[in-house]
Amino acid sequence: MNRKAFLNLAMGAGAAGFMGSMFYPVLRFLLPAEQTEAEPDILKVGSVADFADGFSKILKFGRSPVIVIRDLKGGFHALNATCTxxxxxxxxxxxxxxxxxxxxNGKYDLSGKNISGPPPRPLERYEVKVQGTDVLVFRKPA
Structure with a gap:
């Protein structure tokens, strides 16, 4: 490949890249947005019998994971399972x-408060209710 052909190729590739970067935002604006699934407000995590004292379970709650814990005293806690x-x-x-x-080695207490290590803020808490024998987690913060 001679110098002239190389320069033509390089200029053409640069121009194509420039034009693509200019038209991409316009195309994204003109095309319809992707439909996303609505985030659920309530998650049934199981029955009370499924959770022995000291048992935990990680489940998907919409797009984020949630950890549901039954503490050693029998109380329930639900928190976002993603470290901050x-x-x-x-x-x-x-x-x-x-x-x-x-x-x-970040540590949180059962209320989600960061107690040691590098996590900068607490875990997001969710409300837990026991209705009959079902354990339910509600998206609104506790």
């Missing part, structure tokens, strides 16, 4: 009665 530091999934540690992010 680097978005790792947290786990309940029954022996320590706290929530742990194994990525960087």
């Amino acid at each position: 530091h680097l978005d790792c999934i947290v786990q309940y540690k029954k022996d320590e009665d706290l929530i742990l992010c194994a990525c960087h």
